Amino acid sequence: xxxxxxxxxxxxxxxxxxxxxxxxxxxxxxxxxxxxxxxxxxxxxxxxxxxxxxxxxxxxxxxxxxxxxxxxxxxxxxxxxxxxxxxxxxxxxxxxxxxxxxxxxxxxxxxxxxxxxxxxxxxxxxxxxxxxxxxxxxxxxxxxxxxxxxxxxxxxxxxxxxxxxxxxxxxxxxxxxxxxxxxxxxxxxxxxxxxxxxxxxxxxxxxxxxxxxxxxxxxxxxxxxxxxxxxxxxxxxxxxxxxxxxxxxxxxxxxxxxxxxxxxxxxxxxxxxxxxxxxxxxxxxxxxxxxxxxxxxxxxxxxxxxxxxxxxxxxxxxxxxxxxxxxxxxxxxxxxxxxxxxxxxxxxxxxxxxxxxxxxxxxxxxxxxxxxxxxxxxxxxxxxxxxxxxxxxxxxxxxxxxxxxxxxxxxxxxxxxxxxxxxxxxxxxxxxxxxxxxxxxxxxxxxxxxxxxxxxxxxxxxxxxxxxxxxxxxxxxxxxxxxxxxxxxxxxxxxxxxxxxxxxxxxxxxxxxxxxxxx
Amino acid sequence: xxxxxxxxxxxxxxxxxxxxxxxxxxxxxxxxxxxxxxxxxxxxxxxxxxxxxxxxxxxxxxxxxxxxxxxxxxxxxxxxxxxxxxxxxxxxxxxxxxxxxxxxxxxxxxxxxxxxxxxxxxxxxxxxxxxxxxxxxxxxxxxxxxxxxxxxxxxxxxxxxxxxxxxxxxxxxxxxxxxxxxxxxxxxxxxxxxxxxxxxxxxxxxxxxxxxxxxxxxxxxxxxxxxxxxxxxxxxxxxxxxxxxxxxxxxxxxxxxxxxxxxxxxxxxxxxxxxxxxxxxxxxxxxxxxxxxxxxxxxxxxxxxxxxxxxxxxxxxxxxxxx
Numbered sequence: 001x002x003x004x005x006x007x008x009x010x011x012x013x014x015x016x017x018x019x020x021x022x023x024x025x026x027x028x029x030x031x032x033x034x035x036x037x038x039x040x041x042x043x044x045x046x047x048x049x050x051x052x053x054x055x056x057x058x059x060x061x062x063x064x065x066x067x068x069x070x071x072x073x074x075x076x077x078x079x080x081x082x083x084x085x086x087x088x089x090x091x092x093x094x095x096x097x098x099x100x101x102x103x104x105x106x107x108x109x110x111x112x113x114x115x116x117x118x119x120x121x122x123x124x125x126x127x128x129x130x131x132x133x134x135x136x137x138x139x140x141x142x143x144x145x146x147x148x149x150x151x152x153x154x155x156x157x158x159x160x161x162x163x164x165x166x167x168x169x170x171x172x173x174x175x176x177x178x179x180x181x182x183x184x185x186x187x188x189x190x191x192x193x194x195x196x197x198x199x200x201x202x203x204x205x206x207x208x209x210x211x212x213x214x215x216x217x218x219x220x221x222x223x224x225x226x227x228x229x230x231x232x233x234x235x236x237x238x239x240x241x242x243x244x245x246x247x248x249x250x251x252x253x254x255x256x257x258x259x260x261x262x263x264x265x266x267x268x269x270x271x272x273x274x275x276x277x278x279x280x281x282x283x284x285x286x287x288x289x290x291x292x293x294x295x296x297x298x299x300x301x302x303x304x305x306x307x308x309x310x311x312x313x314x315x316x317x318x319x320x321x322x323x324x325x326x327x328x329x330x331x332x333x334x335x336x337x338x339x340x341x342x343x344x345x346x347x348x349x350x351x352x353x354x355x356x357x358x359x360x361x362x363x364x365x366x367x368x369x370x371x372x373x374x375x376x377x378x379x380x381x382x383x384x385x386x387x388x389x390x391x392x393x394x395x396x397x398x399x400x401x402x403x404x405x406x407x408x409x410x411x412x413x414x415x416x417x418x419x420x421x422x423x424x425x426x427x428x429x430x431x432x433x434x435x436x437x438x439x440x441x442x443x444x445x446x447x448x449x450x451x452x453x454x455x456x457x458x459x460x461x462x463x464x465x466x467x468x469x470x471x472x473x474x475x476x477x478x479x480x481x482x483x484x485x486x487x488x489x490x491x492x493x494x495x496x497x498x499x500x501x502x503x504x505x506x507x508x509x510x511x512x513x514x515x516x517x518x519x
Numbered sequence: 520x521x522x523x524x525x526x527x528x529x530x531x532x533x534x535x536x537x538x539x540x541x542x543x544x545x546x547x548x549x550x551x552x553x554x555x556x557x558x559x560x561x562x563x564x565x566x567x568x569x570x571x572x573x574x575x576x577x578x579x580x581x582x583x584x585x586x587x588x589x590x591x592x593x594x595x596x597x598x599x600x601x602x603x604x605x606x607x608x609x610x611x612x613x614x615x616x617x618x619x620x621x622x623x624x625x626x627x628x629x630x631x632x633x634x635x636x637x638x639x640x641x642x643x644x645x646x647x648x649x650x651x652x653x654x655x656x657x658x659x660x661x662x663x664x665x666x667x668x669x670x671x672x673x674x675x676x677x678x679x680x681x682x683x684x685x686x687x688x689x690x691x692x693x694x695x696x697x698x699x700x701x702x703x704x705x706x707x708x709x710x711x712x713x714x715x716x717x718x719x720x721x722x723x724x725x726x727x728x729x730x731x732x733x734x735x736x737x738x739x740x741x742x743x744x745x746x747x748x749x750x751x752x753x754x755x756x757x758x759x760x761x762x763x764x765x766x767x768x769x770x771x772x773x774x775x776x777x778x779x780x781x782x783x784x785x786x787x788x789x790x791x792x793x794x795x796x797x798x799x800x801x802x803x804x805x806x807x808x809x810x811x812x813x814x815x816x817x818x819x820x821x822x823x824x825x826x827x828x829x830x831x832x833x834x835x836x837x838x839x840x841x842x
Contacts, residue, residue, distance in 0.1 A: 269618070273657045280623060283630035283639075291627050295618045368614035370580055371675075375631045376603055518581050 008095060008103030013110070022111060025450060026118055032457050033058075033122035040129050052131030052226065055123060059140050059222050061456060062116070065449050066148050069112060071172045071350070072357055072448035074155035077104040078257075079165040083365065087261055097257030101250070105156045112148055116141060139225045139234050146242035147218040151176070153249035160253040161260050166358060173350050181343065183217060186210035188320070195323055216241045269299060288372075288382055292389030296359065303393060310347075310400035314340055334411035341404045341412045348397035349429070355390040356433040357448045360509075361440040364516055373517035379510050419486045423466055423493050430497070431455050431462070434505040441512045462501065466493045529592045531556045531683050531714035532577055537586035539572055545738050546572045549586065552733045552743035554716055556591075556682070559709050561729035561746070562718040565836055569738045570718045571611065574687050577716070578608040590683060607676030611688040611718075617661035621652060621671050624660055625678055632679035646674040650704060666697030673704065684708065686717045690724065702728050722829045726750070734835050741835040749831050757781075757800045758824040759807075763792040764817040770794075777810045778802070795824065 017023075040054035078101065081087040090100055120141065126132050155172045162168035190206040192198055214220045221238040269279045279300060284290040293299060317340040318331050325333070332340065360383075363369055372382060405412055413421055432455045439447035470489035477485025532554040539547045547569045554560040564570050575581035576588050579599040587594065593601040616624060622643060629639040647653045650670040660668065669689060676684060686705075690698045702724055705715055719725050725732065726746065733743040742749055763770065774783045774794065779802030784795040798807055808821055 273620075276620065276623075276657075282636060283623070283626040285630070287627050287630040290630070291616070295616060366614050366616070367610075367612050368616070370608075370610050371614050373580060374578065374603060374608050375628075376600065376633065377631060518575060 006103075008090075008099060009106060011103075013107050025446070026114060029115055029453075030118050030122070032453075033119055035457075037122055037125050037129075040126065050131065051126035051129030054129065055126045055132045055137065055140070056222075056226055058119065058123060058126075059144065059226075060219075061453075062119075062144050063147065063218055063222070064456075065115075065453055066112070066144070066151050067176055068452045069446070069449040070151035070155040070176060071169050071354070073112070073446045074105070074108055074152045075159050075168045075172045076165045077101075077108055077156050078159040078253075079162060079168045082163055082261075083165055091261070097261075098254050101156065101160065101253050101257060105152065105250070105253075109148070109152050112152065113145070116144060116148070133229060133232075135232050135234070136225050136229070139232055139236075140222060142235055142239055143218055143221045143225065146239040146246075149246035150216075150242040150249070153246040153253070157249045157253045160257055163260070163262065166354070169354055169358075173354070177343075177346065177350075179213070180217075183210060183213045184339075186213060188324075192324060216245070218242070269294070269301075286385050286388065288377070288385035289389045289392070292359065292386050293392050296362065297355065297389060297393030303396060306393075306396040307399075310344065310396050313344065313347075314400065314404070332408065334408060337404060337408045337411045341401070344397065344400045344404060348394065348401055351397055352390070352394055352429070352433060353436055353448055353451075355393065356436040357440045357451075359386050359390060359440075360437060360513065361447070364441065369513065369517045369519075373514070379513055380506075383509065383513070419470070419490045420467075423470070423490050424463065426494065427462055427466060427497055428455060428459060430502055431458070434502055434509075438505055438509050438512065441509065441516065462497070466497070469493055469496060528556055530554055530589075531558075531591060532560075532716060533587075533589045534573070534577070535587045537573065537576060537583055537588060539569075539576065539581070539583045539585075541572075547576075547583070547586075548738040550735065550738065550740045552740055554714060554731065556714050557709065557712050558730040559705060559715045559717060559728055561725040561732040562716060562735070563720075563722065563725065563732060563832060564735035567737075568735045568836075570735060571687060573735070574608070574685055574716075574718060578606055578685050579603055580608075604679070605681055606683045606685055607679070607681035608685045609672050609676050609687060609689055611691065615660045615668055615672065617659070620657050620659055621647070621663070621674075622656040624671060625674055628675050629678040634679070642678055642680070646677045649677065649707065650674045651700070664697075666693050666700075669693060669697070669701065670704075673701070677708075681713070683714045683716065686715065686719075688718055688720065690719055690721050698724065722832055734832060736836040742831070757798050759796045759798060759804060759822065760824045761794045761796055761811065761821050762790065762819040763794070764819050766792050766794075766816065770816065773814055773816075774811070777807065777814075779807045779810070792819065 036054060036058065040050045043050040043053070076083075078087070081090060081100075081104070087100075120137075123137050123141075124134065126137070127134055154175055155168070158168040158172040158175070159165075162171055186206045187210050189198075190203050190210060193200075193203060215237045218238060221236060224236070225232065269276055280294055297303075298305075317336050321328060321330075321332050321336050363372060373379070375382070377385070432451055435451035435454055436447050439450050443450065469492055470486065473489035473492045474485040477483075477488050482488065530553040532552075534553070535551050536549045537547050537551070538545075538549050550569070550573065562570055562573070572581065576583045577590065577595065579595045579602050582596065587596075589595065590602045591605055593605070595602050616627075619627070625643045625646065626639060629642055634642060643656075644653075647656055650673055652667065652670050652674060655663065655667065660671065663671065669692075673686075673689070690701055693701065698721065705717070705728060709715060717725070717729070729746050731743075731745050732749055734741045734749075761774075767773070771783050771785075771794070774780055774796065779799045780796055781799055782797045784797075786793055786795050796807075798804060804823070811818060811821070
């Protein structure tokens, strides 16, 4: 068992160390840290405790990156073998569930821990900037390591449980969203003492569960670390609970491995020709849209399921509002509308990013690039058709977002800065999806966390330029008596963004796709 | 019977001085050959010889560093779209969308080639009949055997009725029955007027199937021309094969004493009663045959010994491990 584990582990580490991309990512991360430290130093000339704000920002970025890595990078540890049909070969070679799970997950965990380790020397520089102590840094990184442990093992469990990477990613996303949403939801439920049919015991249970959730929540722990300077413990309940839960999930992954090691069932649309005539039908005039909508995004049945799921989510908020305020005249209060909008938008964004990271990547994995390239469809048009298929699949989420905007737009959007909100959202989303698609053609599974990281560090630059351009356009429009100068600024920004940022990425996507077709 | 073709016809494939290098490795070095329409052309070479690179250059996936490739007179560089309309390419690692049924898979590719709904039905029925997959049209691709998937892949390249089929190792991984059936389908396609350019390692089957052949080794063409020209090596014209039923013990001595026979050998892996005769080049083989009949030996067969394709391949290609 040990030699098998060691062989698999060595192979994983060797392939990681031989590939140039992980090293580029680490070097890029180190460079970014250096720039961030320099930025914080510049801030120290004008602000208070720049070290703490720099460190807080880095920690929050890490929490987000670990979560995103959970739903994209860690989640494929076992499913990538199922997807390529090599899991049975590993079993035939005598690899036990423990050795497979250990070797496949540990190499990924080490790659992620390396990224955390790279940051340490730079974050210690934050001490010299003021506002943060070395004890806070150690405690924060221990909290992040524990968070990494629980997320990685939760994703590993999803990877063992599910038959494909897509399903595992969906399950991991749902678990993470539920974890973060459960805190405020349980807190709100525990306050519903006016509802007669909710017993005090149930309310107490909600309160207790909320407290437990807070004890495990990395953001709560980090807030505690940032606020505490004296008598700070290096390890708190969050560390022990997360580590224990991570270990438990790892154990479950090993124990349940054999139960769920069957290859994916390709028969998601039924076997009966009559049923398939309804669920799949004949190929559309836009064949790639048809193929991707039905065989990549889940097709009509999954679309209907999503419509019901989004409707149920909004109905849940309405029910909660009616429960809290039995005599309310509105369906939803402005606060709850904002929360519902946030959750629906988050789901919509995650769904969009998962499609972006897998749409082209799966064609590469299936060695289908050359066959698609030989079709009399130009590559840009083919990629547009793939985008259109994802757009159709995203329509329930988009409809839910629009529905909430139409219901109470004033509560959701900052009407004062509507153009800024629109430009900001479009810039972030288009940049993120473009980067995710491009990176998915280079890396195996880490496209999504990398894209989030690059977007987060590049957004201040792009956002600054956008704000500046909007101001210039508005002033120029005002000088020439042109009304709607702000909206002119929006158009200028979108044009600029497309021309100098998105178009080069799109060209590189097409070039990379063409290069892959030759391999 | 191989078809006859007009020597002045535009070649289905014309490769001239094709050169390509990958990261310093010279994959192809000024290779030139031509494939005439409505023929089956074998493309043979050891691993790493440059077969797949050549195929990719022909099917427009790869832009070569130097040289010209044209398909039915269309340059692959400047008229890639026109070339793609006339070719069907089946790569060695062909992709299958496993969640689709056979019909859905073919429907997708037919629609991608712009066929309308009515003609799609007709075309899919035709290619399924041709590949003998009619009864499996509603089966999931994931449930098909490797041989069946190969047939579906072949059906896929036929949906837009291409004039030229480029097949990269189509018989690899197939059992003997599936290989023989595939070869029958290819013969039928030639009869229908298709040109087939086939890369394969199974030399015995290529020798039976192909009208012409190109042998490539380490990026150089070692031979290109009709299969007969390769096999009818001049060195072999004086070697004959004789097979006798129940030959007497001293048959070797008897044969050696005949005029015109230089040597008699028993082939190492030959059949019972089989002998290799080397004749004097100046002697008419008919006279030798008459002499053998005159000895009263029971002759089963007598004929000029042809070189086997694998022998020709071994003679032309260099031994050793390729980088």
